[in-house]
Amino acid sequence: MEPLDAAGVALLRLHHYEEDTLQLMQDMLEMRHKLKSDEVCNEITTQGLSFATLPGTAELHAASWQNNDYLCVDKHGDVVAYERWGAVDPSSLLEKFPLERYREWEKYRWEARAMVLDTLSRRTGRVVRFVNVIDCKGAGSRHRKILVVLMV
Numbered sequence: 188m189e190p191l192d193a194a195g196v197a198l199l200r201l202h203h204y205e206e207d208t209l210q211l212m213q214d215m216l217e218m219r220h221k222l223k224s225d226e227v228c229n230e231i232t233t234q235g236l237s238f239a240t241l242p243g244t245a246e247l248h249a250a251s252w253q254n255n256d257y258l259c260v261d262k263h264g265d266v267v268a269y270e271r272w273g274a275v276d277p278s279s280l281l282e283k284f285p286l287e288r289y290r291e292w293e294k295y296r297w298e299a300r301a302m303v304l305d306t307l308s309r310r311t312g313r314v315v316r317f318v319n320v321i322d323c324k325g326a327g328s329r330h331r332k333i334l335v336v337l338m339v
Contacts, residue, residue, distance in 0.1 A: 222294055224298055228298055228302060231299055232302075236299070243284070246284055251280050253270065253274045253275070256299070256300065264315060266303065266316070268318070272322065272323050
């Protein structure tokens with residue numbers, strides 16, 4: 188079994204080692220194995236990737252996606268991420284960046300986020316979180332379908 192990251196330790200502390208929590212931890216480790224998260228982490232580390240250089244980020248931004256995964260930190264020291272969903276052109280996004288490619292990008296993005304949070308949590312001695320700010324200005328009914336697809 189791989190060592191727990193800061194999120195795993197926080198989960199165990201939060202639930203005081205209840206049986207359900209241990210099952211959640213096992214499920215999390217199984218999902219990490221299924222998604223090959225260790226391979227993604229290794230690639231991010233060995234290639235020195237950042238949020239801006241994750242595989243697919245340039246293409247995703249060219250397809251109208253707008254985000255900043257490390258905009259700033261809030262007064263509590265948590266990382267603030269920003270996304271402009273309303274600025275997305277849904278048809279262009281799906282045409283230029285197919286759903287399967289988006290899922291692969293998200294896998295890298297969430298692993299990079301986990302790595303950042305783990306490092307910051309260890310350095311500060313507290314659980315650092317991401318605060319997601321989602322700007323929906325300009326979003327309409329044409330966005331609803333794509334957002335449901337992207338969230339699945």
